[in-house]
Amino acid sequence: MSSDRISRRSFLARGAALGGATFLGGCDQLSRSPSFREVLSKAEWLTKNVQRLVLTERSLAREYSEADLSTHFKANGSTSVADPIYQAMAKNGFSDFALSIDGLVERPTSLKLEELRRLPSRTQITRHDCVEGWSAIGKWTGAQLGPLLQSVGLKPEARYLVFHCADKLGAFSKYYESIDLIDAFHPQTILAYDMNGAPLSVPHGAPIRLRVERQLGYKHAKYVQRIEAVSSFAMIEGGRGGFWEDRGYEWYAGI
């Protein structure tokens, strides 16, 4: 009787261990299956549409006070740029830098840093939420993207803005990001050139970093060199609209 019970118990334990291992192995296999990943990705569509339903253009990300500024703001992703042209510009305080805006625009434009600084600007103290889970509060000043886009004139077929960056991550491909026109024309979406009252440092994306405050940190492209208006990003790099998106992360990073 007692040996029966022991064998039954060890049978149950072995069964549970086997079941657990099968479950774990199965989940890993599903994680790697492209068709199953497609199914899981449907949640992003739902999240984006439900968030867009409850977010108005006036819904602002929380703005904090100077007292809330983080003592240490981690510089994540690339913290420098290997490109010698970029390094030469950095030595001159980016006085030779020019941001180009092209693609599906009426008047393709090139703007020097001092010209950008003269455009309508906005200063905001906001919380930066990294996809890894940490948050830091910083003060950002930059040109509002909306008025700038109005002055260059978007063509009717333009649906997204692609931000081409100077940095390479993992030594392979250049960083890039994209947002749609809803976020592009949001008042808190700025091309930041100052952080915490000083010109943006190289680790934080000098000379220009995008701030798109209602989304996670990887959308806030650093080292922005060129803004391209497009009707679709399917033909750019991996086709998913950004460096991290091409590596499995959500294009809509409001969550």
Added chain:
Amino acid sequence: MAVTAAPPQRELVYRHALMVRITHWVNALCLLVLLMSGLQIFNAHPTLYFGSTSEPARAVLSMDVVQQDDGSYKGITSIGSHAFDTTGLLGLSKGYDGKLEGRGFPQWLTLPSYRDLATGRRWHFFFAWLLVINGLAYLLYSFLSGHVRRDLAPTRGEIGHIGTSFWDHARLRFPKGDEAKRYNVLQKLAYLAVIFGLLPLVFLTGLTMSPGMDAAFPFLLDMFGGRQSARTIHFLCAFALTLFFLVHIAMVFLSGAFNNIRSMITGRYAIEPTEGTHVQ
């Protein structure tokens, strides 16, 4: 009057409605996937804080790899100012290839098992939506059908005898006969706490971590004392739900695994007669 000791009758009663059974199993699957994918997400930054931001001074829990004086590494879990050596389980554990690697929770607790934040998020958000839809279906059914009022709400009498029920549980004496046809008072309170306490809390703190939701509903940040506080409370809720799950499974086994599991699959639950009452 003829007194006959009738043979005790086992009675099969219909205990769980179809809707309760379906939502129970969908819920179980969702919570398992959410827990394991949540630990994958946690591992991307295995430190918890109180407040809006990740100020190291306001860390309340952390799982780190710490190099020792002799050059070796240890997994150290810090809670407040207390540090524990958790090598092999938390902070530092065996990875896929059998070598020790720095990670918050070990690979057999995360989904996927290997380090992949992007995929962990995909799992987490898909099953979070499923949990919400399943939960709404359950609530709608439960209120309309009277399940909450009839089966879950404790009566005044039951609340009065809560001490007795507690001692019966502690001695592993489970109700029999008519008493077993209903949830007992501790069961009712545990289910109510999970359904109307922990699950709404884990949902709201999850929303608070979303920068999009914070812009739409700024009061979320005030409700929980900042985004990092919400992340910590979300983690504590997951921990509490895991504790509930362990007690729940223990109770299932202690009070008759086969009978309980059958009742949650087919709806039929066998009632054991109470001794000595079948005297006519």
